[in-house]
Amino acid sequence: MLAAARKHLLLDRLARDGRIVAKDVAAELGTSEDTIRRDLRELDAEGLAVRVYGGALPASPAVVDYAARASVAPDSKHRVAATAARLVTPGSTVILDGGTTALAVTAALPRDLDCTVVTHSVTVAAALLEHRAEVIVIGGRLFKHSAVACGAGAAEAALGVSADLFLLGVTGVHAEAGLTTGDADEAAMKRTLASRAADTYVLASEEKIGAASRFAVLPLEGVTGIITDAAAGSAPMRALEAAGAPIVRAS
C-alpha cells in the first residue's frame, strides 16, 4: 500500500470516526503500528491531525479542509516554515500572512511561545487558537480563494498595527518580476502589511522560485530576506542571486 494512500485513509477515518486508534488501524491494514505512528506524527506536523497517546484526533476542521486542498509537497514548505518560525522571538509582534505556507508556520510555532500574532487569514487565526500567543485578527471582506480579509476596511485596520516582523507569502519570486501574487487587492494588502513591520521575510517554498504572477507585491530588495530551500545551483536561484535578492537558506 502506498504511503500517500494510507495517509488519505487515515484522514478519512479521522473525519468519519473522529479518532484513530493506532493499534486497530495497523491490524486492519496489515502494517506495523510503527508505520501508522510515523504517519500520524507526520500528519500532526502538517497540522492535519492532533497526535495523542494511542492514536490521533482531528485537528480543527476548518484547518484540515483548507490544508488538504493544497495537497502539495509539504517538505519544502515545512522547512521554510520551520526556519521562519525561528525568527519569532518571545515578546515580539509578528504579522502572519495567509496561505498554506503561513499555515505551516503556525504548526512550527511553539505552542507556549508568548508573542503577538497579527493576521488577516481566518485559517491562520483558527490554527492559533490552541497557542498561547495573543492573536489579533484583521477583519474585512473575505477572499475565498486564499481565506484572507482584504479590501479598504482591512487595509485601514492594518494601518493601526506596528510589528517587529512580517512573514509574507507570495505565489512568485522572480529575478525580474520580483515578488508577485495572483490578486490585485491581495497584493495591495501585502504591501500595506509590509509597511507596518520593521522586517519582512518572504516564505518562498521551492515551487515559488522562478515563478511570477500578475500582480507585483514588492521588489526583491524591498524585503529583509527571502526564506527558501530551493537548490542553490538551479537557474532561477542563480538569477535571483545575481539580481541581489537577499536569500536566506532554510534548514
Place this chain on the structure above:
Amino acid sequence: MLAAARKHLLLDRLARDGRIVAKDVAAELGTSEDTIRRDLRELDAEGLAVRVYGGALPASPAVVDYAARASVAPDSKHRVAATAARLVTPGSTVILDGGTTALAVTAALPRDLDCTVVTHSVTVAAALLEHRAEVIVIGGRLFKHSAVACGAGAAEAALGVSADLFLLGVTGVHAEAGLTTGDADEAAMKRTLASRAADTYVLASEEKIGAASRFAVLPLEGVTGIITDAAAGSAPMRALEAAGAPIVRAS
C-alpha cells in the same frame, strides 16, 4: 478508549449536564474511578473544569463551550441551526455569532445561497469558505475560548455594519436572568451586534433553556425570536412562556 477522547467526553458531559459525578462516569466508561479523577484533576489544572468533592463542575461557561467544540453536535443543535438557516433569504445580510450552534448554522446554509454573512468568529468564517456567500470578517483581539474577535476594535468595526438579521448564540436562556453568556466582553459585543440588525434571533439548543451564565446580553423581549426545540411542556419552557419570551419552535 483514547485518553484524550475521554477528556473530550468529560468536557462534553460538563457542558451538557453542568456537572460530573466521578463514580457514574467511571462505571459508564468501564474505567476505574481513579482514572476519571486523574482526568478531572488535569482538566482542572488546565482551567477547563473545577474539581469538587465527588466530581467536577464547569469552569467559566465560555471556556467549556469552546473546549467542547470538537465534540459531536447533538441533534438539538442541528434542528435549531436548520430552522435558523431558513431565515436567511437570498440577497440579505446576516450577522452570524460565534459558538458551536452558529457553526452548525453554516453547515445548514445552502452552499449556493447568495447572501452576505458578517461574523466575528474565525471558525465560522473558515467554515463559510466554500459557500457562495460574501463573508465579512469583523477583526479584533481574538478571544481564544470562543474563537471570536472582541474588544474595542471589534466593536468599532461592528458599528459600520447594517444587517437584516442577527443570529445570536448564548449560553443561557432563563426566564428571569434573560439571555446570558460567560464573558463580559463577549456580552458587550453581542449587544453591539444586535443593535446593528433589524431582527435578532437567538440560537437556543436544548441545553441552554433554563440555564443562566454570569453576564447579561439582552432581556428576553429584546430579541425578535428565540429558536429552540426544547420540549414545550418542561418547567423552564413554561417559565419562559409565562415571562413572555418570543419562542420560535425549531423543526
Place this chain on the structure above:
DNA sequence: CCCATTCTTGCATGTTTATGCTTACTCTGC
C-alpha cells in the same frame, strides 16, 4: 539494463506513559 542511492518499512532497543490497585489521609453529613 544495471548499479548506486534513496526511501520506506518493520523490528529490536530502551524509555515513557497510562492505568488500576493499595494504602493512608480528608472531607461531608449526620
Place this chain on the structure above:
DNA sequence: GCAGAGTAAGCATAAACATGCAAGAATGGG
C-alpha cells in the same frame, strides 16, 4: 466526632512510544 464516601500518592504492570538499524522496494543516472 464518627462513619462512610471520596481522595491523593505511591507502586507495579502493561501498553505505547521514539529511535536506531537493517532489509527490501523504488528511483534515477549511467
